[in-house]
Amino acid sequence: xxxxxxxxxxxxxxEVVGQLDTLTAPELENAVEEGxxxxxxxxxxxxxxxxxxxxxxxxILQAHHTVGGENFVLRSLTGNVQEIFRMTGFGKVLNIE
Amino acid sequence: xxxxIFIKIILMIFPxxxxxxxxxxxxxxKITYDANYESCIRNVESASRIAADYFAMFDPDHIEDTxxxxxxxxxxxxxxxxxxxxxxxxxxxxxxIRYLSIGFGEGASEKAKKTRxxxxxIDVLHEEHxxxxxxxxxxxxxxxxxxxGDTIISYMPVTRYYDLDDLTFVYETKSVVAAxxxxxxxxxxxxxxxxxILIFTVVSSVIIxxxxxxxxxxxxxxxxxxxxxxMASFVSDRKxxxxxxxxxxxxxxSEMSRSFNTMADEIDSYIENISELNKERHTQEAELNxxxxxxxxxxxxxxxxxxxxxxxxxMLPAKDVGGDLYDYQVLADGRVCVAIADVSGKGVSxxxxxxxxxxxxxxxxxxxxxxxxxxxxxxxxxxxxxxNRMFITTFVGIYDPETREFTYxxxxxxxxxxxxxxxxxxxxxxxxxxxxxxxxxxxxxVVSLKEGDVLFLYTDGVNEAESADGDFFxxxxxxxxxSAHIGASGADVLTAVLERVADxxxxxxxxxxxxxxxxxxxxxxxHKELELTAQAENLRTIFDTIRNIPSLSEEGKxxxxxxxxxxxxxxxxxxxxxxxxDAKVIFDIADNNAELTFIDSGIPFDPTKDVLNIEDYxxxxxxxxxxRFLTFEVADAYSYTHQNGQxxxxxxxxxxxxxx
Numbered sequence: 001x002x003x004x005x006x007x008x009x010x011x012x013x014x015e016v017v018g019q020l021d022t023l024t025a026p027e028l029e030n031a032v033e034e035g036x037x038x039x040x041x042x043x044x045x046x047x048x049x050x051x052x053x054x055x056x057x058x059x060i061l062q063a064h065h066t067v068g069g070e071n072f073v074l075r076s077l078t079g080n081v082q083e084i085f086r087m088t089g090f091g092k093v094l095n096i097e
Numbered sequence: 098x099x100x101x102i103f104i105k106i107i108l109m110i111f112p113x114x115x116x117x118x119x120x121x122x123x124x125x126x127k128i129t130y131d132a133n134y135e136s137c138i139r140n141v142e143s144a145s146r147i148a149a150d151y152f153a154m155f156d157p158d159h160i161e162d163t164x165x166x167x168x169x170x171x172x173x174x175x176x177x178x179x180x181x182x183x184x185x186x187x188x189x190x191x192x193x194i195r196y197l198s199i200g201f202g203e204g205a206s207e208k209a210k211k212t213r214x215x216x217x218x219i220d221v222l223h224e225e226h227x228x229x230x231x232x233x234x235x236x237x238x239x240x241x242x243x244x245x246g247d248t249i250i251s252y253m254p255v256t257r258y259y260d261l262d263d264l265t266f267v268y269e270t271k272s273v274v275a276a277x278x279x280x281x282x283x284x285x286x287x288x289x290x291x292x293x294i295l296i297f298t299v300v301s302s303v304i305i306x307x308x309x310x311x312x313x314x315x316x317x318x319x320x321x322x323x324x325x326x327x328m329a330s331f332v333s334d335r336k337x338x339x340x341x342x343x344x345x346x347x348x349x350x351s352e353m354s355r356s357f358n359t360m361a362d363e364i365d366s367y368i369e370n371i372s373e374l375n376k377e378r379h380t381q382e383a384e385l386n387x388x389x390x391x392x393x394x395x396x397x398x399x400x401x402x403x404x405x406x407x408x409x410x411x412m413l414p415a416k417d418v419g420g421d422l423y424d425y426q427v428l429a430d431g432r433v434c435v436a437i438a439d440v441s442g443k444g445v446s447x448x449x450x451x452x453x454x455x456x457x458x459x460x461x462x463x464x465x466x467x468x469x470x471x472x473x474x475x476x477x478x479x480x481x482x483x484x485n486r487m488f489i490t491t492f493v494g495i496y497d498p499e500t501r502e503f504t505y506x507x508x509x510x511x512x513x514x515x516x517x518x519x520x521x522x523x524x525x526x527x528x529x530x531x532x533x534x535x536x537x538x539x540x541x542x543v544v545s546l547k548e549g550d551v552l553f554l555y556t557d558g559v560n561e562a563e564s565a566d567g568d569f570f571x572x573x574x575x576x577x578x579x580s581a582h583i584g585a586s587g588a589d590v591l592t593a594v595l596e597r598v599a600d601x602x603x604x605x606x607x608x609x610x611x612x613x614x615x616x617x618x619x620x621x622x623x624h625k626e627l628e629l630t631a632q633a634e635n636l637r638t639i640f641d642t643i644r645n646i647p648s649l650s651e652e653g654k655x656x657x658x659x660x661x662x663x664x665x666x667x668x669x670x671x672x673x674x675x676x677x678x679d680a681k682v683i684f685d686i687a688d689n690n691a692e693l694t695f696i697d698s699g700i701p702f703d704p705t706k707d708v709l710n711i712e713d714y715x716x717x718x719x720x721x722x723x724x725r726f727l728t729f730e731v732a733d734a735y736s737y738t739h740q741n742g743q744x745x746x747x748x749x750x751x752x753x754x755x756x757x
Binding site: 019021022023050051053054055057058080084087088089 | 633634636637640651652655658659662663666711712723724726727730731
């Protein structure tokens with residue numbers, strides 16, 4: 001899995017590419033923890049993610065919690081990932097674009 | 098109202114009657130007018146003659162008592178319908194006339210009475226006066242139109258006179274008598290009479306016309322109308338029993354009625370014949386339908402699937418019953434035998450032969466014979482009792498799922514195709530069609546199949562399907578269609594070929610049975626066991642294993658990965674309480690069903706119990722259970738047991754496959 005970081009003013013965008021599972025989730029967790037102090041708004045772009053497990057969901061929920069509802073955006077969910085969010089009901093809570 | 102022939106006839110007769118009337122009246126008028134005129138002339142002439150005889154009593158040169166003569170003339174005028182009657186003495190030299198005596202009748206004008214009197218001289222001398230003086234006493238008539246209207250005047254010489262001196266008659270013409278008669282008076286009476294003739298003619302014409310109309314109506318129109326009414330209601334009356342038309346007399350109408358009665362009788366018998374034929378045909382059709390159902394019942398179902406193969410087949414008979422057959426069966430040892438055959442000819446005889454053939458193939462195959470042996474025995478059996486010398490082309494093959502080899506033998510049938518990586522015609526040498534010559538040995542060939550391969554068997558109804566223009570479908574089109582469907586399911590291949598054939602043939606009549614069969618080698622299941630140390634890194638091995646299962650879709654793989662990850666990570670995290678331990682993951686992948694089994698020797702834990710209620714999930718507290726929730730949401734079934742110190746968890750996921 002790879003993570004591309006893009007900063008636009010106070011907005012940080014993390015583009016995740018690959019599988020977001022138990023093994024790779026900590027990487028995203030680190031990237032989020034590093035990024036949060038330097039930004040007001042956090043975007044996680046999921047266009048390159050076609051698989052997500054509970055470990056990945058936990059990281060995203062954690063980020064959502066830390067940054068605060070309005071300033072956290074989850075972008076471009078692929079079909080499979082979208083299905084998981086629908087299944088858990090988190091899709092309704094998260095700010096998804 | 099429609100214009101009946103009756104009205105038409107009457108309308109045609111009417112002007113003829115009018116014309117006849119006009120001719121009759123015209124000629125009657127002319128004849129009677131002329132007759133009247135003649136009688137007028139005769140009357141006026143005889144009047145003038147009488148007057149001349151009377152006037153002979155006087156001497157024109159010495160008339161003493163003109164009054165007596167005038168009176169006599171007046172009487173004659175009244176008696177003979179004269180306007181006036183006069184005796185004149187013409188003077189040929191002076192060209193005048195002198196009135197000697199004059200009498201007036203009815204119709205004489207007052208002016209004439211004043212200007213004409215005895216002794217008056219008028220300077221008019223007509224030619225008739227001169228002729229009369231010369232002695233013309235017949236036909237000396239003058240027609241005149243004067244103030245008295247149309248008149249005729251007769252001039253009569255007075256050929257003698259009475260000499261008062263000698264008291265004898267002297268024969269010398271000294272004077273002329275003129276009698277005038279007004280034609281208008283006479284003709285008026287004639288016209289009155291003629292009016293009666295006219296009325297009589299018109300009335301009689303009307304009566305004649307009416308009688309003719311009545312006769313036509315009674316003799317023709319009414320009977321014709323009656324006949325036509327009967328004819329019109331012939332069909333509806335037939336149900337209640339058709340009453341024959343009455344035949345009266347021997348005219349054309351009765352002839353027509355008689356003909357109609359004959360026709361009705363004949364139609365009746367025809368209809369009865371036809372309905373009997375119809376009944377027979379219905380019975381025959383019903384019997385053929387039953388035969389067709391029985392024949393189709395001889396064939397195995399159009400679709401079959403077991404663990405190894407999927408068979409799809411179709412037979413479209415050209416007539417109600419056909420001579421094609423297909424057969425397949427799973428033999429006792431698990432091998433699959435498929436066959437296709439085509440009897441020469443069509444219809445009931447071909448169907449009967451086909452019934453025999455399919456039974457033989459099925460029986461010989463179930464004994465366990467090889468394809469060539471099946472054909473050998475089958476040929477011998479058929480040839481032994483085949484008085485009609487019918488023959489049947491046959492292809493038989495047996496697929497062995499163990500070796501994935503397909504052994505086949507061809508008895509004169511179209512070469513089947515194998516849809517593998519490319520299109521291959523199974524055109525190895527075979528033998529002749531079965532049924533004629535006993536003892537024929539058949540060659541056998543073997544081809545190796547792999548998962549997803551499709552065998553396509555067909556009869557010549559496919560490649561010899563004709564278009565409306567008489568072109569054949571041919572093998573080239575068939576091969577194109579098959580090549581385009583390499584990798585497709587058997588059902589899709591059949592549908593594609595049959596649609597292409599139907600598209601080619603359009604509305605052309607199907608001349609031969611069309612039979613096709615496709616056997617697909619199904620992707621086989623997978624059984625794999627992974628013995629792993631319960632460490633998260635080993636997830637990669639699990640992921641790799643799942644990602645490499647060929648028969649699964651990406652979506653299916655994602656689902657399996659998710660379930661496997663969550664359950665394996667659970668074991669890694671909790672089963673051995675921080676120590677290392679082993680975990681075993683078993684994969685059982687069938688065509689449309691995946692079963693994952695997780696076995697560990699850690700502390701007993703039933704993950705299927707107390708599954709997270711997702712509403713209670715709290716991201717901040719990092720409460721566990723999200724993974725288990727997802728797993729059991731995705732799974733179609735799961736079970737947990739604890740046996741021999743081991744936690745055993747089974748999870749089942751079902752998939753829809755591409756073959757459906």
